[in-house]
Amino acid sequence: MDNTEPGPGSRVTMRDVAREAGVHLSTVSRVLRQSPLTSSLTPTAVKIRKVAKELGYEADPLAASLRSGRTRTVGVVMTRLSDVVVATVYEAIEQAFSKSGFQTLLVGASDEPDDQQRKADLLLARRVDGLLLGASSLDDAFVDRLREQNIPYLLVLRRSGDHPAVTLDDELGGYQAGRDLIAHGHRRVGVVAGSSSVSTGSDRLQGFLRAFAEAEIPVDPSYIVAAGFHVEAGREAAEVFLQHKNPPTGIFAMTDYSALGVIGAYREHGLKVGRDFALVGYHDMSISANLSIPLTSVHSPLYELGAQAATLLLARMAGEEVTSVRLAPTLNVRESSAAMWPPDRATA
Amino acid sequence: MDNTEPGPGSRVTMRDVAREAGVHLSTVSRVLRQSPLTSSLTPTAVKIRKVAKELGYEADPLAASLRSGRTRTVGVVMTRLSDVVVATVYEAIEQAFSKSGFQTLLVGASDEPDDQQRKADLLLARRVDGLLLGASSLDDAFVDRLREQNIPYLLVLRRSGDHPAVTLDDELGGYQAGRDLIAHGHRRVGVVAGSSSVSTGSDRLQGFLRAFAEAEIPVDPSYIVAAGFHVEAGREAAEVFLQHKNPPTGIFAMTDYSALGVIGAYREHGLKVGRDFALVGYHDMSISANLSIPLTSVHSPLYELGAQAATLLLARMAGEEVTSVRLAPTLNVRESSAAMWPPDRATA
């Protein structure tokens, strides 16, 4: 026998509704799930709905999921949510799913592959109907396993192998940044790069280098500093640049944040962006256009990215085949890189 | 009869472990839950654990929750996650709960009270063990209902009534901002305020005004512009200031973002922050110290806020009484407000 909660103060269950309406439990279930088997106009259905409302019945998703195996929940694994880029994408994802009546279960993961896997397993244990991965590294055996297990999943922001993914065309973005620096006369350039094991970073670098290869301008590898995506990374890289006797005249930072770090560090050396050096950032966050010297930046459609990811995963969950989507960025040229280089040649 | 998933490819259940180990189902449950009733050293316990590992058994949280009523999940309601402040706090929350073996279910809500309530109800239907509310307005009847229903909850970031909350001392922050502007000689000041129905905004304003009241300096109400917390809000407010024939010399923006908006808009009028006007921001995000002209800003311990919120909610869930916590901010004075006003008086 069990006496945990004997009081009548408990919740209203289907059993209560059934008793009150004078029908069987299962009938209530069918009517309320509006299963296609039962038209909604029959007097019984009307009565059940009325009683349910009167009693304030609310379905228990737990019990339903246990029995049906479906949870109407998708799991989302993301890194560092405090990164605006990530947060914006997640916000879009959440809204899209919420609109379709799904709930998202968000877990943060570090950049270690193991951590992502552990967190994803946690989500799978919760029986999510689908999985959105925003933290996978380029070589992630774990994702292969997902495919084999036939679990609907989708990568977002980062690619890996030939797994379906919704990403930004980072190669193109890097290319655009490179073209911009070339077009403004820069021949000696530096890059504030992120970790090379993450597709976003390596793609941007590749595109950037392609631009210079096409223009047949060599890029000194020692000017490519893998520092990271945050403000401090920019400062670090800046110090490296400034130690060269011939520092680069044009800099591509892989994040607006690291671009700000560069601005700050250079500033402490008395150097001013847009005058003493050119700078191109990435992601075109709302702040970038509003700096004292507005920042040239590659704009990424982050919100659309999240929305598309949600749509595609929903399609996959419905059994459809989907193909990866790659969204194109656009370059916004502003004062930080708009001047021609070398300066004053025309007037000298 | 039921034939939904007859295949043996299903998951490993306790029943399987019990059969394999030659003990009763319930014994397995007790050992694996390491209920205090069963010491873990008995041979049966050892065997069960061994078998469980061999079979790759993993508990189904759904089934466990259904029976036990506990989910080891807390619900979190927040607004606009793309706001770094909110995202940072959430990140801290998630990490803290994750460390305690809880999962967080995050839902985004708009600023409308109804929406928050709807989203919270969704979470309650999922039987969360506790609720963290980051989107409540000042007058929120919904939270009262929670108290009556005896559900462990906690407000975070925003206060409401006498509900337990972990917040920043925004009044103090506003005061500090005000003191700074006064100390640097400003007598005509403007405020870029947010919505007054949210405690963060109204508290900051109140503190700011207290500083001026104490110093017996009047503040012109038409210089207080309720525009919002984002970049565009700053631009908007700046335009309002500039339409006055005597624009304020010192400006308090309630967010670093809106501060950036002000910088941008003034800049387009040829006005430079730190020289032509002083500016104080709020939250001291990583970028603020790295601007060309570093921004004076009130620093809030956001990460600590999230961590404390998690700790306190856990305590409440364990039945302890908790008292609200209010974390003190600290002012970081930088170039944007460091100069004395009016300028050049000493040298003139």
Place this chain on the structure above:
DNA sequence: CCGTAACATGCAAACGATTGCCAATCGATT
């Protein structure tokens, strides 16, 4: 007027755990 399709209900077995109660076991104490 009957056979039958079509549909609305009812029945009961799951889904996979937790847990109150009780019987059995075991060691120690008298």
Place this chain on the structure above:
DNA sequence: AATCGATTGGCAATCGTTTGCATGTTACGG
């Protein structure tokens, strides 16, 4: 050797749904 107390393990009910099958009802065409 008998008794007592404490552990241990088994039993079965239960959490609140979903769902395959069987039954009952209605309507309709031939």
